[in-house]
Every structure is written in C-alpha cells, then in structure tokens.
Amino acid sequence: MSSGNEQIEPFSVRRAALAATVGNMLEFYDFITYSFFAIQIGHAFFPSGSEYGSLMLSLATFGAGFLTRPIGGIVLGIYSDRIGRRPAMLLSFALMGAAILTITFTPSYNTIGLAAPIIVIAARLVQGFALGGEVGPTTAYLIEIASPERRALVVAWQPASQEIAATAGALVGVILSKTMAPEMLDLYGWRVAFLIGAVCLPFGVWMRRTLPETIPQAEAGVTAKESTGHLSLARRHIGLIVLALMVLASGTISTYVTQYMTTYAQNTLHVSSTLAFAVSLVSNGIQFVGALVGGWLADRLGRKPVMIWPQLVTLLLTYPVFLWIVHAPGTSSLLVGFGLLSVIGSLPFTAFYATFTEALPQSIRGGVFATVYAVAIASFGGTAQLVVTWLLHVTGDPLAPSWYLLLAGVVGLVAMSLMPETAPARTGKA
8 A cells, every 4th residue: 555655755745744734724714713703603694582593593504514524525535536635635725715705705694684694504515515525635645645653743733733723713713802892793803703714715725736646647547447446445444434433423522512612601601702712722722732742642652542541531531620610610710621621632533543544545545534524523513512502501501511522522432442553663564
C-alpha cells in the first residue's frame, strides 16, 4: 500500500500539511461560527413568540447542515479516491465559500420575509455537503504525506485545525460581544464574524492549489475502473467501520455539546455573553494543544493507550465538573472546569484518527473515512445541541448536558478498547 509520502521532500511535507489544514481550518471556522451566534441568527431569520422557539428554529437550521454531510462524504470522498485528494479538497472549499457568502449577505426576515430563512437553510445544506467531503480527503492526505513514525502527529493537525477554527470563532465572539451593544450584535455583529471567514477564502484556495498530489494519475485511473470492487473491499472492514462510527458518534456529541457551552452559559447559567464566549475560547484553545499532544503521544506510546486512558479519566470527571459549574457559575468554575475536560477529552481522538486511516487501504481511505465521519456527524452532531436544549427545557435540570456526555463517553470508551493497534512502532509495519 503506497503512502504517497515518498514523492514529497521533508520540507514540502510540512508545507503541504500546512496548506491542507489551513483550508480545513477556514472551512470549520465558517461552519462552527454559526453555533456560536445561534441566538443572534435566530433573531435575524427566525422570529418567534418565545426566545426558546427562536433558538430551536436557529439550532434546527444549524442541524440542517448535517443532513447533506453523508452525501458530501460519499460523493467527494470517492471522488478523492478516484481523481485525487487535491481536486476534492478544492471543490469542497469552493462550495463552502459560496455558502458562507450567501449566509453573510442574506437580508433578515424583517426585510425579505420567508425568503430569508429559506435561503439560509439552502446555504446550510450546501455547507454540510462541502464539509462532509472535506474531512475524509484531508485526513487521508495527511496520513499519506507523513512518515510512518510521525503519522499521528501529522494527522493531529486535522482535529487541531478544527480547534483553531473554533478558537478563532470564539475569539471573534468575545471581541464583538465586548465592543458591541446586544442590539448591534443582533443586527450585524454576527455578520461581521462570518465576513471575516469569507475574506480569508481566496487565501485558502491559493494554498490548496499548491498542494502536491498523493495519488498518482495512473493509480487514480485504475481506481476509477475498479469502482465495483470498492464496496466489496469496504465490507471486509465492516467491524472496523462500526467501531469507528461509535467512536466518532461519541466524539461528535462531545464536540458539539462543548460548542453549545456559549449558548448554555448565557441561557441556562445566566452569565455575561463575554464570559460565555471566553469559555469557548479557552476550551477550544486547550483542545488544540491536547490534539497535538495526543498525536505526539500516540506516535511514542501506541494508539490504544492514548485512546483508552484519557477517555476513562474524562468519564470520571464529567459529572463532578458540571456539579461545580452549576452550583458556582463564574469565571473560575467555567474556565477551569471546561478547560480540564477539554484538554483531557481531546487526547484520545487524534490517536483514533491515525488508527482508522492507517487501518484502511488507500484505494478506499478517503471515501470510507469521509462517509463514516459524515454519517456520525449527521446523526449525532446535528442533533446534539437540539437534544441538550430539549433536555434542559423539559427537565429544568442544568446538569442535563452531563448526562448526554456520560452516555456518549461510555460508548466511545467501549469502541476504543476494541480498536486495533496500528502504530508502526507497535506492529512492526510501516
């Protein structure tokens, strides 16, 4: 199985990894920023008789972006296996750019009526398709340009770039909430946040156009002719795929509940919007460090220890941390509590990314990873914030998010314990 990295000089490996993950970062910034401004976007496009109704409509539109992610994962993932990683990554980036510009400049419901939410929902569907086809090709690309002894660290830039995006979105939220009155944040502040991502789009396109390809054209041509064999090959890895789906479901719930903390802190704990955005800023910034440390450790200790032990510690800490936050909401509990959960909880998933991509043959790697990832995201990411909002509403218990996190964490731990060890240092394979 060709890794593709023998075609790239060491300096170019670093440059190619940067170009791939910068594009990934910009795409996730655009996508995640929506969740940070769910309240303000609800006011702009989904006016309702109650604050709860407006927020639920806004979050449902956020969830709509997940419906098309499996389609994007299948279409663009297989496209990357057949034609190449670079064309697939360029196409997904271009689609994301068109969608974010549409959302940024769509007039409010008060200006154009029902057309406003329809346009925004359509743009979110395009965003979902684009992002569904982003993660598989990018992760496959990173594993293929990396040397065997550094694969987990290089692949770590996939989740790390997502955390950079989330941190950037939270930082923009902190600045805007600090400098704008609430009515100005509702009126146009959230549009400024989206526009910042849109301005960066040409830079991302330019960087991705410079990427070296890891699938030679001759191999790509053969792959296209063997499409009927792809499904058969994927079926041989069905056990691995099911375990990966469980891990990704767990990680997805954790990620999107964490992203929801900005809304949770404001609506449930009734802290200032500045502190609420600061919580996301700190937790996502710490997860960036955790993702890279997790990759570094996975290359040295093996994949499974880095998956299992931090996941177990996270499970043990989740409920006590939420108890502290709920009973003493404030700067210390929110920043330290969520920060602790974030840094420990981010360690296992870098090791998982490396394990899953290493275990898949190159000829189906992009398509299978993208599809499994997108299905998990669509099923659990798109509903996570709705479920938490609903649980909080029907129970009135501010600890409700911890219940969902604990359930997801147990599922992830079981699946991680059953995953194979794929680290070259442990298996003796390059």
